[in-house]
Amino acid sequence: MYKTKIRGVLIKGNKSYRQITDDIIRPIEGKTPRWWYIAMTISTLALAMGIWAIYITISQGIGRWGLNNSVAWGWGIINFVWWIGIGHAGTAFSIFLLILRQKWRTSINRAAEAMTVFAVICAGVFPLLHMGRVWLAFFIFPYPNTRGPLWVNFNSPLFWDVVAISTYLMASATFWYIGMIPDFATIRDKTKSRIKKALYGFFSLGWIGNARSWLRFETTALILGGLTAPLVIAVHSIVSMDFATSVMAGWHTTVFPPYFVIGAIFSGFAMVLTLMIIVRRIYKFQDYVTDSHLNAIAKILVFISLIMGTAYSTEIFIAWYSGSEGEIYTFFHNRITGSHTKAFWTMVSCNAIIPQLFWFKKIRSSIAMVFIISIIINIGMWFERYVIIVTSLTKDYMPSNWATYKPTIVEVGTYLGTIGIFCLGVLLFLRYIPMMAMSELKAINKETS
């Protein structure tokens, strides 16, 4: 097939196939670097904090959180939505870019998928704890039970959440794992350590790389991909419906499903960017994750940021246009002005204004700037969920219900704990799993688009 040369090569350095294998396996085969131990220690400490917070929550109850009758959702749900958002990165990279035939995705998709799996696990912690009695969490599954006519409420978006997210976790974990099989086999064949040979041999499921295996492998990947793509849209649409099906001012708006999905992809891409900039620096992977990769992600981010800005302004405009007092109060007196101004304007500037800097090529090609903005976006996305949840709940329709909300150390601890889980996961991934799909890299070696 003819390819124009304009776009530039995907893998720099004119590599041979052997070189690709050696480069990607190096972090796994080499000695464990010191920074890895330091990072592991910090992550474990964060996790320990989380375990303490979870212990307090389970043993003493949700009362240790800063919630009250009016603000019944706080950091727990904010962080849940935030993590789920980040968990959209993998699918967005693997599936959407695959459909759009963006081959540069190849050196990033494995890491993005790994992030998806860990982020979704982190997200799951919050609703589980939020139920109050974790040991009865299985009540949420609709199985024939002995509790009499008690069933889960099939009309509730909260139940849809359980279904969508658990399906999503399984599907993306399967997709991730299946993609790794040929690479595990490569390590099995290359490694000198007998333990590694046995372990990677086990996980490679006896892969021998014959034509029939490849055919089935690719067909399976395609089918799974096709099934996961609608799933990822469904997951965040349903998360948005936790809010939008209600009659709360600031929550009930029809644009929520696509707006949440786009926001999720936004934070997912930003997180991938943050991670890849660190990884390529540490492992010297500049030939695989080239500047044009970062440039492409930055371009996508500026486009999504534009959509976010449009969604914010549409929401504000329609709040005014609707003439509904509740909506007008929420947006104009409790977000744009009022006691939550800081959170609101942080959200707007981090998500809709600062990423617009990516319009300038100079900013896009400065790694430091790209790195900073990618973090700013995730801060902004956290504040978006804060604005939605806290502003609407603190001041609802009845002033006698109005309350304030401040998170307690237990909530903050749980959040830190999930960050610990995520970092631990990513660190283990970087150390023990080939972080780029070698077989796919070889397929696009020397290609230009």
Added chain:
Amino acid sequence: MEKKYSFSKSFKIVCIALMAIGVISIAIGFISSPEKAWADLLLNNYYFLSLAIGASFFMALQYITQSGWSAAFKRISESFIPYIPVAAIIMFVLLFGTKSLYHWTHHEIIATDPILAHKEPYLNLPFFIIRMIFYFAVWIVLTQLLLKYSKKEDLEGGMTYFKKSEFVSKVYIFSLALTFSLASFDWIMSLEPHWYSTIFSLKNFIAAFFHGAAIITLIIIILHSYGYFPFITNAHWADLSKYIFILSIVWGYFWFAEYLLIWYANIPEETIYFVKRLAFPWKILFYGNIAINWLVPFVVLLSNYFARRKSILAFVIVFLIIGQWIDLYLQIMPGAVGKFKIGITDIGTFLGFTGLFIYLIASSLSKRDLTPKNHPYLEESLHHSMH
């Protein structure tokens, strides 16, 4: 490859005949029921404008994503652009009908309606006109710039004009987000000025993109069956049909998001919109809308075998032509007219606009070579294959 499309005399006559039918239908409409005639004019003008906006967005999107496969079909998207100034003229003619179309233009109604009084700073005629001028100015300037660069690229080649087009495309997409959103709020949503929905503009934008892409495909199919675009392979058909397939899913998703959330929350101010549309006989169109715009393309194009047959693709697109009309009919008529009546004048007006639209497209296509010259991705497009 040097083939130019020739706009034959007989085809010209057909177009003009269609336009004549349109003029007569509009005239009959104005005599029998002016209220309906204004609404019909709005519907049809918005219909074809949305196709033009959709097609120009399609083109802009190909630029910013550096898509190679579609480069050879650039002329088709370009040929939709001449309709935008025409739509502007018709929209200005429609200003004479605002009293009939929009309740918020009546001062006596505003005086007794506190909600409309609240909206008056936005929904008032002078500001409405200023906004309209702004939208059209932005669209016309940017799309004409794209055309200009495309012409220069044909003559001079090189990457300069491609880079410029890419930049204008970015600005165009950026400005469409604002202008097209507000335009659909202004022209369509304010027909029922009490009702509001945030996804409304987005849904209409996707509908424009969806149907614009479908009509582009239809034109390619027709030209191909007359022997133009000889290089087309299965890969091209597959990609074109993928666009239609995915956009049908997105359209269905937006439709469902709006409907489900309004149904679920059941707030009277919002629900009333669907209550009207779910009463007989509107109901037929209501279900027809989702069936034609989502179910038909989804089910048919799901199969790879069907998606690459141009006759089947054309069959689906014919459905979509009706689909967009039904969608807009449902959005406009209950608010603007209130009575359900699809008559000869509706069809006649649609035919008239179709004639005008085809005439503009055909004459635009006949002016330059069908495949662009010097487009950097042209070779990639000509040798596009599945992989």
